[in-house]
Amino acid sequence: MKKQPDRLFARPLVQVPDFAFNEDVVRVFPDMIKRSVPGYPTIVENLGVLAGQFAQPHSVLYDLGSSLGAVTQALRRHVQVEDCRVIAVDNSSAMVERCREYLHAQDSMFQELLPVEVVEADILSLAFQPTSLVALNFTLQFIQPEQRLALLGRIRQALLPGGALILSEKLRFEDAEQHKLLGDLHIAFKRANGYSELEIAQKRSAIEKVMLPDSLEQHRERLLAAGFSKVVPWFQCLNFASLIALP
Ligand SMILES: C[S@@+](CC[C@H](N)C(=O)[O-])C[C@H]1O[C@@H](n2cnc3c(N)ncnc32)[C@H](O)[C@@H]1O
Ligand SMILES: O=C(O)C(=O)C[C@]1(C(=O)O)C=C[C@@H](O)C=C1
Numbered sequence: 568m569k570k571q572p573d574r575l576f577a578r579p580l581v582q583v584p585d586f587a588f589n590e591d592v593v594r595v596f597p598d599m600i601k602r603s604v605p606g607y608p609t610i611v612e613n614l615g616v617l618a619g620q621f622a623q624p625h626s627v628l629y630d631l632g633s634s635l636g637a638v639t640q641a642l643r644r645h646v647q648v649e650d651c652r653v654i655a656v657d658n659s660s661a662m663v664e665r666c667r668e669y670l671h672a673q674d675s676m677f678q679e680l681l682p683v684e685v686v687e688a689d690i691l692s693l694a695f696q697p698t699s700l701v702a703l704n705f706t707l708q709f710i711q712p713e714q715r716l717a718l719l720g721r722i723r724q725a726l727l728p729g730g731a732l733i734l735s736e737k738l739r740f741e742d743a744e745q746h747k748l749l750g751d752l753h754i755a756f757k758r759a760n761g762y763s764e765l766e767i768a769q770k771r772s773a774i775e776k777v778m779l780p781d782s783l784e785q786h787r788e789r790l791l792a793a794g795f796s797k798v799v800p801w802f803q804c805l806n807f808a809s810l811i812a813l814p
Contacts, residue, residue: 573599576769586773588634588659596635596662602760603770604705605753606804610735611637613802614702615645617811621731622648623699628681629722630655631690632706636666636683640673642702643680651699653683656690663687691718695725704735704809708778715781719793726814732795735802735809737780749806756805786810 573595576583586592592599601607618641622628628646630639633655642653655670657663667685674680686693690706691714701722707715722732740746757767781789787798787810795812802809 570597571595573602574766575599576766576773577763579765580769583769583772586770586777588657588662590661593635593659593661593665597637600634600637600705602762603757604737605756605807606802607807609804610704610802610807610809611641614638614704614733614735614809615641617731617733617801618642618700618702619645619647621700621729622646622651623727623729624649624651626651626699626727626730627696628653628700628702629695629698630702630704631693632703632709633657633666633685634659634662636669636685638702638704639666639670639683639685642700643673643683644677646681646700647679651681653681654696655683655685656688656693657685658687658689660687695721697727698722698725699727699730701726701730701732702735703732705737707734708736708780712779712781716789716793719790719795723794723814728814730814732790732812732814733809734786734790734812735807736786737778738803738806738808739780739782740806741782741784746806753805753807780806783808 571594628642633639636655639653639655663685670683754767790798790812797813799811800808801811
């Protein structure tokens with residue numbers, strides 16, 4: 568379970584392959600996401616706090632695209648509601664395997680944590696159980712754009728009254744000047760976290776076909792079209808934001 572620094576794009580690659588959540592990424596993922604996503608630790612910790620306000624007894628909490636279970640761990644630290652359990656879902660077997668190890672370690676450190684099940688599955692073909700809280704923390708941006716509405720619709724159908732979806736995403740901006748400013752500041756954030764120009768450029772070309780961010784307006788419209796009644800942004804740092812969507 569050794570956590571390694573992210574040097575995946577440090578050396579020049581003849582051809583940069585498309586980004587995938589494989590074994591190499593799993594080894595460096597905690598370091599990669601913290602150094603790449605402005606506000607990530609704040610979002611994850613507060614997601615636990617927010618979840619505590621929506622979680623209901625005898626219901627399921629979903630962490631969709633759970634990676635190594637950072638959100639699941641925050642849910643388990645913050646939510647103390649009777650007969651709640653967490654279902655963490657990811658379709659990367661490398662992520663799922665390591666996630667189970669981390670959660671096992673959390674079990675041995677804390678008492679009275681919510682029970683958790685880690686499922687290796689495609690969230691697009693998941694049969695959702697009635698749920699009071701769904702977290703999509705930087706996952707929707709990796710789903711094919713034409714499949715996003717249907718997924719959100721199914722999540723909406725599964726949500727209990729009084730529950731919530733928490734959706735965190737990288738944003739693009741419809742105003743070109745704003746898009747460039749926040750994009751440049753994100754690059755400055757990566758530089759300040761020790762990434763070289765080469766690492767930044769190669770990561771960008773690895774990710775540009777697999778991660779397709781939407782604008783805040785697109786998110787809002789799509790969430791409303793999926794049947795959500797209200798969309799409330801609760802956090803933004805540069806071009807990364809998190810929204811609460813109410814059923
Ligand atoms: C950026 S990571 C999410 C980070 C994580 N939620 C966290 O807060 O640390 C995106 C994750 O979504 C997973 N993923 C992408 N498409 C998926 C799908 N269709 N079904 C399940 N998981 C998916 C990837 O394997 C990856 O682990
Ligand atoms: O936008 C970027 O440059 C990123 O690296 C973002 C991002 C993400 O938002 O999930 C992309 C892939 C990695 O999982 C970590 C961070």
